[in-house]
Amino acid sequence: MKALQRYQAEPKKLKIFEVPKPKVQKGFCIIKVVSSGICGRDIEHHNTRLPISKIPFTPGHEFSGIIDEIEKNNKFKVGDRVVSETVYSVCNKCKSCKKNIYNLCPKRKNIGGSVNGSFADFVKVPISSLHLIPKSISHDEAALIEPTCVAYNAVFMNSKINSNYKILILGIGTIGLLTAQMCKLKSQNIHLLCLKSEFNKIKIAKSLGFKKLLFFEDLDNSDYIKYNNYFDVVFDTVGGVSNTFNCALSYVIPNGQIIKLGWFMGKNKELNLDAIIRKSISVKGSFSHNFKIWEKCIKLVKNKKINLRKIIGRVDDLKNWKNSFNDVINKKYVKIILRS
Ligand SMILES: [Zn+2]
Ligand SMILES: [Zn+2]
Missing domain, CATH: 3.40.50.720 (NAD(P)-binding Rossmann-like Domain)
Structure with a gap:
């Protein structure tokens, strides 16, 4: 599969590579990525030196897609349109995890932050991070549910x-x-x-x-x-x-x-x-979000209480990532969506 990867620790060393597709494992599934938003954090990351232990690494944490591989599960099946939370794993032991505010777990790993993200054909995510998206929400809009949850957390929870x-x-x-x-x-x-x-x-x-x-x-x-x-x-x-x-x-x-x-x-x-x-x-x-917030935000977007369409300035192919990154850096658009 193709993946946009950081191949060196030095800033701006980003390129599309042909890499092996991630393997499904217990508790996880493989998503065929459709749309990924470029976030300010991706740009910040792009401009920063990374620890060598993190290389190679695929960024991208605002995304939607279709389930490509999943173990037998009563809630999801292959072909379902989904979004995923950014959480990849948490400790499940600390006070935050026990109170279900696992977004604050000090041991939390993030998709597109500490493990490979969505600027690729496929991404591996935990089944517990999945949410179904209704037909009325496009994949491009669905990619923006992640930042929508950030805003919801700030306004409704904090x-x-x-x-x-x-x-x-x-x-x-x-x-x-x-x-x-x-x-x-x-x-x-x-x-x-x-x-x-x-x-x-x-x-x-x-x-x-x-x-x-x-x-x-x-x-x-x-x-x-x-x-x-x-x-x-x-x-x-x-x-x-x-x-x-x-x-x-x-x-x-x-x-x-x-x-x-x-x-x-x-x-x-x-x-x-x-x-x-x-x-x-x-x-x-106010930081990140959790399961309940995602369900609330999907409903708000579905019921047209929040407009995501107007925020999307341009949709482009992942292979044109460089122009799109530059357009975000130059503040040409608020949000650009890359299609895998
Ligand atoms: Zn983001
Ligand atoms: Zn924890």
Whole structure:
């Protein structure tokens, strides 16, 4: 089969290779991959040096496909249209596993993170990670259920939102736009903070009905002062920078909530965290998702409560991965789907 693999530890050493198809084993199945989304994490990974022990490695963790091989099972069969959680294995012993929040298991291995992912013809996943997708959800949309679950976890599990709350979302990438859509199910007062140069993303945000846009470039303008101590809940979906978190600290009301989804990635040196104390803010991280969240999100997409179609900018063949990676890096599209 073909697989897009990291073949050296140095950054950007990625190429399509002919490799053996993964072998099915007890408790696992083989999925014929149909659609995979390119995630910011795949790009970050692409730009980072990897430990040599990890090479060769196939990225890709947002995907949908068709069951190709599976042991006799009363829930799934060959030919079923499915999505898979990103979890490959957990310890099943720690407190998180016992409480069924196995996404927080310290020993967790991830598909497309610590084991081979979906930028390939086939991917091996545990049967326990599978979810059926209804016919009304296309494979391309289904590939985006993973980031949808990330947003659901932040909004429905890790924050408390009343219908009169003012909400601010920092960042309008895939996670920002999905978080905004999740928030809309709870409150109608939603502001998005983005860069003026993010034309494509702004267009999508507006087409999804989000009209209240604030711009990073205008943060020093005097009319932005009114947003200090203004928002009940702030979601920071931006990764790799710290100034968005400083915005969150300024704009959240005393006793308000900040939910952090975008990784600092070590870039958190210029933070002034005293506001957490002075304003008595609740800061909550939100990471990944679990079985229940996946089932909820599939229902929300099926019932058209969440629009994934508008987020997909382009669909391309896996063999054109290089152009697509560049288009994501250059912020040409919010989300690109690669077809295997
Ligand atoms: Zn992702
Ligand atoms: Zn565990």
